[in-house]
Amino acid sequence: MSGVRAIVLAAGKGTRMKSAVPKVFHELCGRPMLWWVLRALREAGIEDVVVVISPEMESGFAALGGGEAVVQKEQLGTGHALRVALESRTPRSGGRILVTNGDMPLVTGEIFAAATDALGADAMALVTLPAWPESNFGRIVRRAERVERIVEVRDATADELAIEETNAGIYAMDEAKARGALAALRNENAQREYYLTDAVAVLAAGGDRINPVLLRDGRNLLGINDRAELAVARARMSERLCAQHMRDGVTIVDPERTYLEPELAIGRDTVIYPNTAIGRLSRIGEGCTIGPNARLSNATIGARTEVRESVILDSVVGDDAHVGPFAHLRGESVLANGVRIGNFVELKNARLESGAKASHLSYLGDVTVGEDANVGAGTITCNFDGKRKNRTKIGKRAFIGSNSSLVAPVEIGDDALTGAGSVVTKDVAAGERVAGNPARPLPKKPS
Ligand code: UD1
Numbered sequence: 001m002s003g004v005r006a007i008v009l010a011a012g013k014g015t016r017m018k019s020a021v022p023k024v025f026h027e028l029c030g031r032p033m034l035w036w037v038l039r040a041l042r043e044a045g046i047e048d049v050v051v052v053i054s055p056e057m058e059s060g061f062a063a064l065g066g067g068e069a070v071v072q073k074e075q076l077g078t079g080h081a082l083r084v085a086l087e088s089r090t091p092r093s094g095g096r097i098l099v100t101n102g103d104m105p106l107v108t109g110e111i112f113a114a115a116t117d118a119l120g121a122d123a124m125a126l127v128t129l130p131a132w133p134e135s136n137f138g139r140i141v142r143r144a145e146r147v148e149r150i151v152e153v154r155d156a157t158a159d160e161l162a163i164e165e166t167n168a169g170i171y172a173m174d175e176a177k178a179r180g181a182l183a184a185l186r187n188e189n190a191q192r193e194y195y196l197t198d199a200v201a202v203l204a205a206g207g208d209r210i211n212p213v214l215l216r217d218g219r220n221l222l223g224i225n226d227r228a229e230l231a232v233a234r235a236r237m238s239e240r241l242c243a244q245h246m247r248d249g250v251t252i253v254d255p256e257r258t259y260l261e262p263e264l265a266i267g268r269d270t271v272i273y274p275n276t277a278i279g280r281l282s283r284i285g286e287g288c289t290i291g292p293n294a295r296l297s298n299a300t301i302g303a304r305t306e307v308r309e310s311v312i313l314d315s316v317v318g319d320d321a322h323v324g325p326f327a328h329l330r331g332e333s334v335l336a337n338g339v340r341i342g343n344f345v346e347l348k349n350a351r352l353e354s355g356a357k358a359s360h361l362s363y364l365g366d367v368t369v370g371e372d373a374n375v376g377a378g379t380i381t382c383n384f385d386g387k388r389k390n391r392t393k394i395g396k397r398a399f400i401g402s403n404s405s406l407v408a409p410v411e412i413g414d415d416a417l418t419g420a421g422s423v424v425t426k427d428v429a430a431g432e433r434v435a436g437n438p439a440r441p442l443p444k445k446p447s
């Protein structure tokens, strides 16, 4: 949408959140509220985005990756916030602005487009929605059908409170008209704030047209002021994310108990069982089984792989692999195709080649495990000597007996064997068999 400058009002104190974290930084589905609003603006094709923030938000703002920040030093109201934004920019004659509250994460690009479309050549358009019981949104006062003003709930009379049309907090405005109206605002109201909503009365009194865009379905227009409202928005966003993947061919057994973040790739015919959380740009191939009770964060999973009741963080798993139940992969572990990791196995910065197995009760840290090697129950890589992390290398087809302790740095050759309970402190050559504490070579097998 060319020529439209968006201004996002996000500096509010957010008192009702009762939080040390600025309101619009509170997250739903893994992203801050404000991130979602910026995404919807991108969807609407608006590239010129100014975000009004408070001084405390400066450090966190950069991480959102969108918009240019303007600091409102004192939070004197939404009208003041818009004035600060406009004063930070040179006036553009004939310019149009789209102003939105930053606390409505469910908003969509379509809604923003509807507001700018409705502006036409008039002074202002605004998105309205039907009131619902206990709605605290400003009421739209009309006279002879024309929008005359907005009254905030705290300043409303009983008759005004009964009005059924409310203000969503999204406005398209002619920039010059906006500058003029803002200069006329006063703070004589219940909150001693400069209300942006009073610009409506200023413009209407001057004979300008205000075009309302009534959206009957207000579910996407929820403004978040406290944590109860945040939970409502989170449920709705989660439903939206799950629906998108289901439409794309993913089976989600219980969407209400599935926690997805945006920007995931999940292949067709993958089945996600309940109580599963998938986030941080994870990618999952086709035909996988994930969950129940799985947590994946920055995980890449191949095709036809099974992940049951397990945690996979910052790691890669190949095709046809099995993880879990109750496994924990982290620290950039990499599992090749067909690897099997079973109960109570923790992998940290581990690389397992295809067909390798660690089925029970192990800690494998800073290790490479060769093709088709078998790591017995209870095996531990002793990777930390009190100062440094050291690596263990296990060769192809090696057989690590149950309860082996591999004291790193150490290397076990291809086809080598360690007996149950071995404490391996020295390298084991290819084909060699060791046992004991410390492990010593066993006599050669009689041939
Ligand atoms: C506002 C509207 C109300 C509308 C509702 C919709 C006003 C006066 N009222 O009320 O009519 O129905 O939104 O959700 O606008 N902000 C600043 N600087 C400030 C104050 C606020 O940037 O000094 C930002 C906040 O961060 C927030 C947005 O403006 O994102 C709206 O402020 P908020 O306090 O949430 O207004 P509401 O009471 O919800």
Ligand code: MG
Binding pocket: 101, 103, 223, 224, 225
């Ligand atoms: Mg609000």
